[in-house]
Amino acid sequence: MAEYVKLIDVSKCTGCRGCQLACKQWNAQPAKQTENHGTYQNPPDLQANTWTLIRFQEIEEKDGKLKWLFRKDGCMHCTDAACVKVCPSGALYVTDIGTVGLNRDLCIGCKECISACPFDIPRYDRKTDKVYKCDLCLSRIKADLIPACAKACPTGAITFGEKGKMIEKAYARAKELGGDASVYGDKFVGGTHVMYVLDEKPGVYEHLPKSPSVPLSVILWKDIMKPLSLLAAGGVIAGSFLHYIIHGPKLPDEETGQEQKGGE
Amino acid sequence: MRKGLIQATDSFERIVHWSLAVSCLILCLSGLGMMFHSLNFLGEPFGGLKSLKYIHNITALFFILALFFTVSMWWKEAGVFVFPEDLDWIKCAGGYLWHVDKVPEVGKYNPGQKMFFLVVAAGGVAMIFSGLIMLFPLHIPAMIVRLMYLIHAAGFVAIFAFFFIHLYLGTVGSPGSLPAMLTGWVSRPWLKKQHAKWLKEMEEHGTLVVYGEEKSSSHGHHG
Numbered sequence: 197m198a199e200y201v202k203l204i205d206v207s208k209c210t211g212c213r214g215c216q217l218a219c220k221q222w223n224a225q226p227a228k229q230t231e232n233h234g235t236y237q238n239p240p241d242l243q244a245n246t247w248t249l250i251r252f253q254e255i256e257e258k259d260g261k262l263k264w265l266f267r268k269d270g271c272m273h274c275t276d277a278a279c280v281k282v283c284p285s286g287a288l289y290v291t292d293i294g295t296v297g298l299n300r301d302l303c304i305g306c307k308e309c310i311s312a313c314p315f316d317i318p319r320y321d322r323k324t325d326k327v328y329k330c331d332l333c334l335s336r337i338k339a340d341l342i343p344a345c346a347k348a349c350p351t352g353a354i355t356f357g358e359k360g361k362m363i364e365k366a367y368a369r370a371k372e373l374g375g376d377a378s379v380y381g382d383k384f385v386g387g388t389h390v391m392y393v394l395d396e397k398p399g400v401y402e403h404l405p406k407s408p409s410v411p412l413s414v415i416l417w418k419d420i421m422k423p424l425s426l427l428a429a430g431g432v433i434a435g436s437f438l439h440y441i442i443h444g445p446k447l448p449d450e451e452t453g454q455e456q457k458g459g460e
Numbered sequence: 461m462r463k464g465l466i467q468a469t470d471s472f473e474r475i476v477h478w479s480l481a482v483s484c485l486i487l488c489l490s491g492l493g494m495m496f497h498s499l500n501f502l503g504e505p506f507g508g509l510k511s512l513k514y515i516h517n518i519t520a521l522f523f524i525l526a527l528f529f530t531v532s533m534w535w536k537e538a539g540v541f542v543f544p545e546d547l548d549w550i551k552c553a554g555g556y557l558w559h560v561d562k563v564p565e566v567g568k569y570n571p572g573q574k575m576f577f578l579v580v581a582a583g584g585v586a587m588i589f590s591g592l593i594m595l596f597p598l599h600i601p602a603m604i605v606r607l608m609y610l611i612h613a614a615g616f617v618a619i620f621a622f623f624f625i626h627l628y629l630g631t632v633g634s635p636g637s638l639p640a641m642l643t644g645w646v647s648r649p650w651l652k653k654q655h656a657k658w659l660k661e662m663e664e665h666g667t668l669v670v671y672g673e674e675k676s677s678s679h680g681h682h683g
């Protein structure tokens with residue numbers, strides 16, 4: 197199947213949080229009472245039952261005026277997904293449209309994906325002992341519907357479509373915006389299936405890594421240590437066998453008399 | 461038990477050894493089941509991979525206990541190298557790899573066993589430390605948690621390989637060794653070959669316990 201991409205044009209976002217609500221509704225995730233943290237951003241962070249969230253951020257512009265940044269945060273659906281790489285159970289998997297699905301029945305709550313994800317996305321729920329994250333509304337896409345957040349967005353900031361077309365669209369929009377505007381997502385972790393058009397430089401946005409990558413430790417762990425463990429053990433077994441047939445075991449010197457016949 | 465056998469280990473040592481061995485083996489197997497998708501089926505008999513996670517975490521508690529006793533009971537004998545004889549032994553690899561006319565005599569543990577002990581002790585501590593952080597990672601920076609996974613995997617590489625070396629040298633690679641950890645009684649020729657210095661020491665100090673010989677010494681005790 198063709199790959200699909202969700203494009204988030206933050207310049208069009210008004211921070212209405214329609215997407216946030218639509219996500220909760222489609223995925224039947226209850227809301228939780230939160231406290232006011234002195235910002236309109238609510239809840240304060242992604243949660244096991246909040247898979248997407250508008251991050252509110254105030255920055256000062258050159259002329260001293262205040263500017264509000266709204267960024268819809270959530271799983272980026274990486275092509276080289278660190279979470280899939282570490283998941284021991286196969287709960288996290290790459291779908292045939294290139295997104296990263298989560299089969300919760302398989303999840304064992306080991307939390308390995310949480311530390312591996314370069315975007316800090318998966319969230320753990322103690323009650324169910326499982327991990328949760330956006331699956332880009334896989335069930336809707338399979339039914340030929342667009343993701344709930346894209347459907348709900350009143351300003352057209354969230355759109356969904358075939359990968360090549362969305363990348364084209366993103367670059368056209370960034371060019372149209374000019375200035376610091378840029379496309380975010382196609383250049384790292386093999387390309388993400390959620391992309392941004394950012395109107396500020398990527399470094400300006402909170403919680404958005406400038407150049408995310410599959411962590412080196414994850415690569416060393418999964419691509420080096422894992423095979424090495426079998427290789428080393430296999431080498432030792434082979435070595436022991438060779439030792440036995442070439443050098444031979446270390447036998448006690450036979451003493452004249454009593455011990456010989458024992459043959460320990 | 462046969463007359464003339466010599467006691468090499470007491471029952472406490474053997475219980476601690478096997479507690480460590482069995483918990484380590486269960487940890488290796490349940491860990492492997494989670495490490496390789498192709499081995500996920502190891503969880504099936506217990507109701508799935510999640511059970512394997514619980515088995516791994518609970519067994520770790522026994523491992524911590526067993527490692528604690530292992531280290532506190534053996535570090536004086538197996539954790540300290542004695543020079544120069546240990547160095548001489550290492551230089552000729554204890555006669556294990558090529559022909560050596562006269563292998564330096566060693567005490568209760570030879571330098572190879574000491575190295576094994578140190579790897580188990582250090583590796584075990586590293587596994588416990590990294591494992592605990594992996595178990596409770598939510599308030600620790602992801603960078604550090606990732607490092608713990610790497611340490612846990614590296615520790616496994618070492619321990620898994622060492623496990624097979626130990627298995628080989630404890631059985632067919634050195635016939636006569638296994639009873640030291642099963643019944644605790646070994647033959648005199650074996651002891652003379654493997655730990656001659658220890659045998660001499662025990663004889664000198666009168667701590668040698670020989671099966672079937674009533675009186676050995678004032679310190680001696682029968683197992």
Ligand code: SF4
Pocket residue numbers: 270271272273274277278279280296312313314315316317318329
């Ligand atoms: S953003 Fe994180 S959770 Fe989403 S696919 Fe990438 S690594 Fe996995």
Ligand code: SF4
Pocket residue numbers: 279282283284285286287288302303304305306307308309310318326327
């Ligand atoms: S917590 Fe669940 S989804 Fe995450 S790595 Fe573990 S088994 Fe996979």
